[in-house]
Amino acid sequence: EDRFTIAGRTFGSRLIMGTGGAPSLEVLDRALAASGTELTTVAMRRVDPSAPGSVLDVLRRRGIAVLPNTAGCYTAGDAVLTARLAREALGTNWVKVEVINDERTLLPDPIETFDAAERLIADGFVVLPYIGDDPALARRLEQAGCAAVMPLGSPIGSGLGIRNPHSIELIVEAVSVPVILDAGIGTASDAALAMELGCEAVMLATAVTRAQRPERMAAAMRSAVEAGRLARLAGRIPRRRYAEASSPLTP
Amino acid sequence: EDRFTIAGRTFGSRLIMGTGGAPSLEVLDRALAASGTELTTVAMRRVDPSAPGSVLDVLRRRGIAVLPNTAGCYTAGDAVLTARLAREALGTNWVKVEVINDERTLLPDPIETFDAAERLIADGFVVLPYIGDDPALARRLEQAGCAAVMPLGSPIGSGLGIRNPHSIELIVEAVSVPVILDAGIGTASDAALAMELGCEAVMLATAVTRAQRPERMAAAMRSAVEAGRLARLAGRIPRRRYAEASSPLTP
Amino acid sequence: EDRFTIAGRTFGSRLIMGTGGAPSLEVLDRALAASGTELTTVAMRRVDPSAPGSVLDVLRRRGIAVLPNTAGCYTAGDAVLTARLAREALGTNWVKVEVINDERTLLPDPIETFDAAERLIADGFVVLPYIGDDPALARRLEQAGCAAVMPLGSPIGSGLGIRNPHSIELIVEAVSVPVILDAGIGTASDAALAMELGCEAVMLATAVTRAQRPERMAAAMRSAVEAGRLARLAGRIPRRRYAEASSPLTP
Amino acid sequence: EDRFTIAGRTFGSRLIMGTGGAPSLEVLDRALAASGTELTTVAMRRVDPSAPGSVLDVLRRRGIAVLPNTAGCYTAGDAVLTARLAREALGTNWVKVEVINDERTLLPDPIETFDAAERLIADGFVVLPYIGDDPALARRLEQAGCAAVMPLGSPIGSGLGIRNPHSIELIVEAVSVPVILDAGIGTASDAALAMELGCEAVMLATAVTRAQRPERMAAAMRSAVEAGRLARLAGRIPRRRYAEASSPLTP
Structure with missing residues (x-):
C-alpha cells in the first residue's frame, strides 16, 4: 500500500483538507467524507474547542485527525503562543x-516563520x-x-494553481522531509500536478469548500x-520537441 | 450516471486508448484493463484483421469497441480508401x-483532412x-x-501536454459535437486539464504504453x-489575483 | 544591414503595422512615424481609396507601402473579389x-483561406x-x-500574446518563406519573443493604436x-535546470 | 528623461550588468559598451582591486560605477565581512x-540574507x-x-527567464523601493517582460557574456x-478572451 509518513505517523490519504470557507457544517461534513481525508487543519484563532457543534465535533465524529494551524498570526511570538494554546486544548x-x-x-x-519554527521545535513541537x-x-x-x-x-x-512548478521540483530535490503543496490549488489538475512534481501530499480548502458543488469537487x-x-510512480514518458509515431511498434 | 455520447452510441469511460507503442500484447492487455476504456483506435494500415493473435483479438476478448483510424495516410484519397477497407474488414x-x-x-x-471527412460523410461514415x-x-x-x-x-x-488550453476552450465553445482531446498527453494532470477545459473525452496511447509502468499509468x-x-461538473472557484482567507467564514 | 525580403522586395523595418483601432488619423500618423514601419495593411472593405483625407493619404505622405487585406471576408470568393478590387484601386x-x-x-x-490563396496565386497575386x-x-x-x-x-x-510558442517554432522550421507573426500581440515582450522564435517580422495594430499612449507604444x-x-542573431544561452555561477570564470 | 533612482543616485540606463562569465576582458569590454550600462556588479571574493589589468580597470576606463557583491558567501557573517572589505578597497x-x-x-x-542586510544597514551601508x-x-x-x-x-x-511573473508583480506592489530583476534572464523578451511587470531595472550577466555573440546580445x-x-509607460491594452476587430473604428 502507498501510505506516507510525517514524523512517524502514516496516512493512507494524501489529501489534507482545510476546514475554512464552507457555507455550512453540513456541507463541510459531506465534503470531508467525499475527500477521503485523514488529516485536517483548523485555525486555532477561529475555533472554540470547548463549544459544542463546532468543526471539531464534525472531525471527531468522522475520526479525522486535527492539525491545528496558527492562521491569523503576524509574528513568531503570536504563532508560538497560539501553538501552545492548541497543544493544551487539543492535546496534540x-x-x-x-x-x-x-x-x-x-x-x-x-523570517517570522523560521523564528517560530525554531522556537516551537525547541519546545517539543512537530512543526x-x-x-x-x-x-x-525549505532546506x-x-x-x-x-x-x-x-x-x-x-x-x-487565489485558485491560481502552481505558478512555478520548477520551484516545487527544486524543493522536492532540496529536502528529504515530506513536501506538502499548500495553498493556491484551484482545480483537480493542479492537485494532480503537485503529486507529479514529487509532493507527498496536497493541502487545500476553498478549492473544495467554495466550489459550486463542494462534495463533487x-x-x-x-x-x-x-x-x-x-x-509519479508510473514514470512518465519524456517530453520531446517532435512527434513520435505511436503505431509502428504495435504488432 | 455520467455517460457521453457520440453519434448515438454512449460510453461509460471517457478515456479512449490507442494501441500503439506497447512493448508486448500482454502489457497492452493489462494496460487496457487498468484504463477501463470502452473504445480503442487501431491503425488499419498496421494491423491484419484476419491474423490470429493480433491486437484485435485482445480487444475482442476484452469487449472493447474498435475505432479504426487512417494513421499513415498522407492524402484524402488514401484516407478514404483506408476507411473503406476498415469498414469491410471490421464491419464498422x-x-x-x-x-x-x-x-x-x-x-x-x-486541407486533406477536411476533404477526406466530406467524402467519407457522403459515403455514410461516422467521421x-x-x-x-x-x-x-473544428467548426x-x-x-x-x-x-x-x-x-x-x-x-x-511528444508528451508536451496541452500547449494551448485557450484554443481547446475556444473549440469547446465553437462546436456542439463532442470534443475529444487527442495527442500530446504526457501525464495524468494533462488528462485532467483536458476534461476541465470541457472536452468530453481524452484519447491517448504512448503516455500509457511507453510509460515505465504502463499498467500503473x-x-x-x-x-x-x-x-x-x-x-468540471463541480464548478471551480474563480481565479483571483489576491489571496482570500479561507478561515474566517468557518464556524 | 539586416533587411528582410518578401517576394523580392526588401524592408529595413521588421514591424508591420495595421491601421485599425486608432482614435484619430493624427494619432495614427504619429504612431506610424514612431514605429518606423515601412509596410502597413489596410482593410479594403473599410477604406475608400478615392476619398481624400483617408488613411491612404497618411500612408502616401509618410511613404509607407500599403498591403491591402481582405478583412471582413467570410468566403474564398469574397476574398478573391476584394483582392481584385484592391489591385485595381491601389495598383498592387x-x-x-x-x-x-x-x-x-x-x-x-x-479551408477558405487555402482556397482563396490558390485562386489568387493563379491570378498572379503575391499572397x-x-x-x-x-x-x-503553413507548409x-x-x-x-x-x-x-x-x-x-x-x-x-485579444492581447494574449503568443499562446503557443512551440507551434510558432514548428512553423519557422516547416517553411522557408518568411513567417510573420500576426495578431494577438499585446505588449513589447510579445513582439520580442516572436522574433526570438525565428519570425522574420511582426504585424500588429491595436496593441499600439489602442494603448493608452499609442506613440510611446x-x-x-x-x-x-x-x-x-x-x-535571435546573438545566439542565446541554453536553458538549464540548475544554476551556473556567473562569476568564477572572470579574471 | 526617464531616469531611475536608488538611494539618491540616478541612472540613465536601466540595465545593470554583472561581469562574470565573459571569455575575455576584451569581449567583456565591448559588451559593456554595447549594453550602455552605467552600473556593474563585481564579486569581491573573485577580484583583486589592487591588481592591474583587472575587470575594475575596464570599468574605470569606461566610467561605469561599481556595485560590489558578496557572491560566494554562505553566511551573514561572511557577507558582512566581505562588504566591509569592499568598502575599504573600493571606497563605496x-x-x-x-x-x-x-x-x-x-x-x-x-534567513542569512535578512540577517546580513540588517547588520550592514546598521553599519551604514546602502544595501x-x-x-x-x-x-x-521583499517587504x-x-x-x-x-x-x-x-x-x-x-x-x-539557468536562462529560464521569469518563471513566476505573478510573484514579480506582487513584489512591485509590495514595496516602494526599486525592484531590480536579478538572475535567470536568458534572452531579450525576458528583460522586456521584467520591465513591463514594473521592475525599475534589470540585472544580468551570463545571458550576455556567454551568448554566442556577447556584443550583439x-x-x-x-x-x-x-x-x-x-x-509599461505606454499602458498596454487589456487581455481579452475573445477577439476584437481592429479595423472597424478606422476612418
Whole structure:
C-alpha cells in the first residue's frame, strides 16, 4: 500500500483538507467524507474547542485527525503562543505554523516563520511550516528540524494553481522531509500536478469548500491526488520537441 | 450516471486508448484493463484483421469497441480508401480520420483532412477527424457533418501536454459535437486539464504504453479523467489575483 | 544591414503595422512615424481609396507601402473579389488574405483561406495569408506558392500574446518563406519573443493604436522587434535546470 | 528623461550588468559598451582591486560605477565581512548582498540574507539584497531599510527567464523601493517582460557574456529594457478572451 509518513505517523490519504470557507457544517461534513481525508487543519484563532457543534465535533465524529494551524498570526511570538494554546486544548504537539506578512496577499513571512519554527521545535513541537515556494528556505527549515515543509502553489484562495512548478521540483530535490503543496490549488489538475512534481501530499480548502458543488469537487480532488501519485510512480514518458509515431511498434 | 455520447452510441469511460507503442500484447492487455476504456483506435494500415493473435483479438476478448483510424495516410484519397477497407474488414462505419502532413511532426493536414471527412460523410461514415487545435477548422468539420472533433494538445508522442488550453476552450465553445482531446498527453494532470477545459473525452496511447509502468499509468489516466470531469461538473472557484482567507467564514 | 525580403522586395523595418483601432488619423500618423514601419495593411472593405483625407493619404505622405487585406471576408470568393478590387484601386498585386470564420473570435478559416490563396496565386497575386498557428497549413500554403505566412499568436485584438510558442517554432522550421507573426500581440515582450522564435517580422495594430499612449507604444514595439531580432542573431544561452555561477570564470 | 533612482543616485540606463562569465576582458569590454550600462556588479571574493589589468580597470576606463557583491558567501557573517572589505578597497558603501544556500542551485538564503542586510544597514551601508521572488521577504527587507530589492526570475545562470511573473508583480506592489530583476534572464523578451511587470531595472550577466555573440546580445538587452520600459509607460491594452476587430473604428 502507498501510505506516507510525517514524523512517524502514516496516512493512507494524501489529501489534507482545510476546514475554512464552507457555507455550512453540513456541507463541510459531506465534503470531508467525499475527500477521503485523514488529516485536517483548523485555525486555532477561529475555533472554540470547548463549544459544542463546532468543526471539531464534525472531525471527531468522522475520526479525522486535527492539525491545528496558527492562521491569523503576524509574528513568531503570536504563532508560538497560539501553538501552545492548541497543544493544551487539543492535546496534540503537531502544529502547522502559519505567520502572515500582510492582510491582502496573506503570504507567509519567511523570517517570522523560521523564528517560530525554531522556537516551537525547541519546545517539543512537530512543526509543519507554511512557506513560499523557496527551496533555500525549505532546506533551512528541514535543518532546523521541521517534520515537513508546506510550500504554496500560489496565494491562499487565489485558485491560481502552481505558478512555478520548477520551484516545487527544486524543493522536492532540496529536502528529504515530506513536501506538502499548500495553498493556491484551484482545480483537480493542479492537485494532480503537485503529486507529479514529487509532493507527498496536497493541502487545500476553498478549492473544495467554495466550489459550486463542494462534495463533487472533494471527490474530484481525491481522484486527482491519486492520479498524480500513480503517474509519479508510473514514470512518465519524456517530453520531446517532435512527434513520435505511436503505431509502428504495435504488432 | 455520467455517460457521453457520440453519434448515438454512449460510453461509460471517457478515456479512449490507442494501441500503439506497447512493448508486448500482454502489457497492452493489462494496460487496457487498468484504463477501463470502452473504445480503442487501431491503425488499419498496421494491423491484419484476419491474423490470429493480433491486437484485435485482445480487444475482442476484452469487449472493447474498435475505432479504426487512417494513421499513415498522407492524402484524402488514401484516407478514404483506408476507411473503406476498415469498414469491410471490421464491419464498422466509424472511422478516425488521420491525414498526416509530414513524417517528422506527424501533424494533421487540415486541407486533406477536411476533404477526406466530406467524402467519407457522403459515403455514410461516422467521421471523427484528428485535427490541430484550430477552432475554425473544428467548426467547419462540424458543419460538414462530423460526429466529433479530435484536436491535439501537442504533437503525437511528444508528451508536451496541452500547449494551448485557450484554443481547446475556444473549440469547446465553437462546436456542439463532442470534443475529444487527442495527442500530446504526457501525464495524468494533462488528462485532467483536458476534461476541465470541457472536452468530453481524452484519447491517448504512448503516455500509457511507453510509460515505465504502463499498467500503473493506465490507472493514473483513468483516475485523472474522472477527476477532471468531476471538477468540471463541480464548478471551480474563480481565479483571483489576491489571496482570500479561507478561515474566517468557518464556524 | 539586416533587411528582410518578401517576394523580392526588401524592408529595413521588421514591424508591420495595421491601421485599425486608432482614435484619430493624427494619432495614427504619429504612431506610424514612431514605429518606423515601412509596410502597413489596410482593410479594403473599410477604406475608400478615392476619398481624400483617408488613411491612404497618411500612408502616401509618410511613404509607407500599403498591403491591402481582405478583412471582413467570410468566403474564398469574397476574398478573391476584394483582392481584385484592391489591385485595381491601389495598383498592387500584393494581398494579405484574411478569411474569417466567425464574428466573435475572428479566427481565420483554413479551408477558405487555402482556397482563396490558390485562386489568387493563379491570378498572379503575391499572397500573404493570415492563418492559425498550424505548421501543416503553413507548409501547404508555401507549397501552393504563398510569399509568406502570417500565423496568429492569439485571436485578433485579444492581447494574449503568443499562446503557443512551440507551434510558432514548428512553423519557422516547416517553411522557408518568411513567417510573420500576426495578431494577438499585446505588449513589447510579445513582439520580442516572436522574433526570438525565428519570425522574420511582426504585424500588429491595436496593441499600439489602442494603448493608452499609442506613440510611446509604437516606439516600444520598434525597440522590441529590434531587440528580439538581435537576440535571435546573438545566439542565446541554453536553458538549464540548475544554476551556473556567473562569476568564477572572470579574471 | 526617464531616469531611475536608488538611494539618491540616478541612472540613465536601466540595465545593470554583472561581469562574470565573459571569455575575455576584451569581449567583456565591448559588451559593456554595447549594453550602455552605467552600473556593474563585481564579486569581491573573485577580484583583486589592487591588481592591474583587472575587470575594475575596464570599468574605470569606461566610467561605469561599481556595485560590489558578496557572491560566494554562505553566511551573514561572511557577507558582512566581505562588504566591509569592499568598502575599504573600493571606497563605496553600496553593496549587493548575496548569501547563497547551496552550491548547486546558488539560490539565496532568505534567513542569512535578512540577517546580513540588517547588520550592514546598521553599519551604514546602502544595501541591495539578492532574493528569491518572495513578496513577503521583499517587504521585510524594505522595512529593514534596504535601498532596493533584487528578486530572481529563476536560478542564476539557468536562462529560464521569469518563471513566476505573478510573484514579480506582487513584489512591485509590495514595496516602494526599486525592484531590480536579478538572475535567470536568458534572452531579450525576458528583460522586456521584467520591465513591463514594473521592475525599475534589470540585472544580468551570463545571458550576455556567454551568448554566442556577447556584443550583439548586449545591444539586444539594451533595446529590450528600453522597449519594456516604454511599454509599461505606454499602458498596454487589456487581455481579452475573445477577439476584437481592429479595423472597424478606422476612418
